[in-house]
Amino acid sequence: MNITAAEYAERRRKVLEILGDHVLILFSNFEHQKNSDVNFKFRQDSSFYYLTGFNEPDSILVLDPQGDDKFLMFVPPKDSHMEMWEGFRYGPKGVVETFGADKAWDNSELGKALMNRLKYRSVQVIEKSHHPLQEELQEIIFKSGAQREKQYAYREIHRMRKVKSAAEIELIRKACRISSAAHNLLIENVKDFTNEADLENEFVYFCAKQGSQDQAYYPIMASGENATCLHYQVNNQAIDKQGNILVDAGCSVDYYASDITRTFPASGSFTEEQRLIYKAVLKTQKLCLEAVRPGISFLEIDQIARKSITEGLINIGLIIVPLEEAMRKELCKEFYPHNIGHHLGLDVHDCDGLDYEEQRGRNVKYKLEEGMVITIEPGIYIQNDNLTVHAKWRGIGVRIEDDILITEDGHENLTFAAYKELDDIER
Ligand code: GLY
Ligand code: MN
Ligand code: MN
Numbered sequence: 001m002n003i004t005a006a007e008y009a010e011r012r013r014k015v016l017e018i019l020g021d022h023v024l025i026l027f028s029n030f031e032h033q034k035n036s037d038v039n040f041k042f043r044q045d046s047s048f049y050y051l052t053g054f055n056e057p058d059s060i061l062v063l064d065p066q067g068d069d070k071f072l073m074f075v076p077p078k079d080s081h082m083e084m085w086e087g088f089r090y091g092p093k094g095v096v097e098t099f100g101a102d103k104a105w106d107n108s109e110l111g112k113a114l115m116n117r118l119k120y121r122s123v124q125v126i127e128k129s130h131h132p133l134q135e136e137l138q139e140i141i142f143k144s145g146a147q148r149e150k151q152y153a154y155r156e157i158h159r160m161r162k163v164k165s166a167a168e169i170e171l172i173r174k175a176c177r178i179s180s181a182a183h184n185l186l187i188e189n190v191k192d193f194t195n196e197a198d199l200e201n202e203f204v205y206f207c208a209k210q211g212s213q214d215q216a217y218y219p220i221m222a223s224g225e226n227a228t229c230l231h232y233q234v235n236n237q238a239i240d241k242q243g244n245i246l247v248d249a250g251c252s253v254d255y256y257a258s259d260i261t262r263t264f265p266a267s268g269s270f271t272e273e274q275r276l277i278y279k280a281v282l283k284t285q286k287l288c289l290e291a292v293r294p295g296i297s298f299l300e301i302d303q304i305a306r307k308s309i310t311e312g313l314i315n316i317g318l319i320i321v322p323l324e325e326a327m328r329k330e331l332c333k334e335f336y337p338h339n340i341g342h343h344l345g346l347d348v349h350d351c352d353g354l355d356y357e358e359q360r361g362r363n364v365k366y367k368l369e370e371g372m373v374i375t376i377e378p379g380i381y382i383q384n385d386n387l388t389v390h391a392k393w394r395g396i397g398v399r400i401e402d403d404i405l406i407t408e409d410g411h412e413n414l415t416f417a418a419y420k421e422l423d424d425i426e427r
Contacts, residue, residue: 003167005100008053016065018156022149025125028059046346047157054099058107058132069102077106110136118144124151158353161345163371172373173414175258176403178210179250180418183262187419196221196235207251216257216348219249227397228381241266244274246397257348259375260415261401264425273392277380280312281398284378292404292411294370298361302340305378309336318389341375344403368406377401
């Protein structure tokens with residue numbers, strides 16, 4: 001199911017309502033140079049995409065609640081020479097016809113179209129430094145006597161983005177389905193891989209063949225002790241045949257992300273130590289999942305995870321003080337140094353226009369609601385330089401991460417199909 005024109009229009013209508021008499025100006029992304037004559041692959045700004053569905057750089061969206069023309073766009077001009085080199089552009093006319101803008105102009109016509117409109121108005125500007133239109137817009141705002149206001153509409157857009165529509169859920173569901181199958185492919189064929197790069201290539205190729213256009217983030221293909229590095233991305237080391245492989249990878253479908261982690265033994269069977277750590281993480285993840293429903297916060301789920309991981313570490317002898325003392329001293333932090341999860345959507349860490357506390361639900365008042373999609377991803381990592389534990393434990397890193405839709409009375413695991421039980425993985 002695609003996001004319909006009507007859904008984009010409804011999103012803009014809600015934002016227009018929030019704005020009162022303010023004008024909202026939102027920048028698209030722009031091209032970033034990688035090296036000589038080569039750019040990084042273009043990726044649209046997520047909120048700009050959320051409100052327009054428009055996928056070209058160097059553009060500006062203006063939402064003006066006053067007057068007949070409320071949805072205005074400035075976009076790269078039609079230019080047969082540039083299009084011969086760089087590909088198709090919709091141009092202003094195409095943006096009106098295809099994306100439903102009330103009016104659209106070439107991005108060189110900012111002054112002509114905005115100077116009068118912004119005269120003495122209140123504006124909320126969500127700008128990007130180094131955007132090619134930034135300086136010109138600043139000058140127009142200055143000359144028109146417009147008043148810059150606090151960007152509360154931007155926060156509201158991210159609040160809207162937290163709760164997914166049926167069409168968004170279908171896109172995330174598809175990304176989750178493809179990524180789950182890609183994880184299973186790596187697990188099933190683990191013995192064929194000799195280098196982390198092989199895992200990455202296989203994963204990305206499979207996802208692309210299944211209809212995903214991109215990875216939602218740089219995949220983490222961490223063999224052996226590399227699994228203890230939380231954002232490992234080197235992905236070019238020989239596979240340690242005695243170690244685990246931690247794969248944190250998820251594709252995106254029409255910009256909507258999936259985000260899955262699985263950990264499995266390179267040899268096909270866990271060692272005793274790996275198995276004990278894996279069991280403690282899996283038990284924790286299941287306990288957390290049991291609690292996921294509308295009305296609970298990330299903070300409360302994280303507390304469940306911390307208690308369970310601490311108990312697990314006490315049971316296997318990696319923490320040697322009683323539970324109450326270990327909890328008070330937060331001893332599990334050394335082994336589990338991240339949060340239990342995050343929102344998932346257009347961005348893998350979704351809704352970053354909110355304060356961190358709200359984005360990550362680090363306060364019980366930020367409750368999960370039906371239609372939100374989150375990750376649940378506890379882990380235990382024992383660093384190689386941790387001399388407080390016996391050498392046999394060092395270099396083990398385990399994380400298990402699923403993507404979870406909050407439903408009316410509980411949740412649905414969208415990545416249920418990726419092998420997670422010990423027996424399934426070893427089989
Ligand atoms: N893959 C990044 C994360 O799990 O949050
Ligand atoms: Mn995650
Ligand atoms: Mn992840």
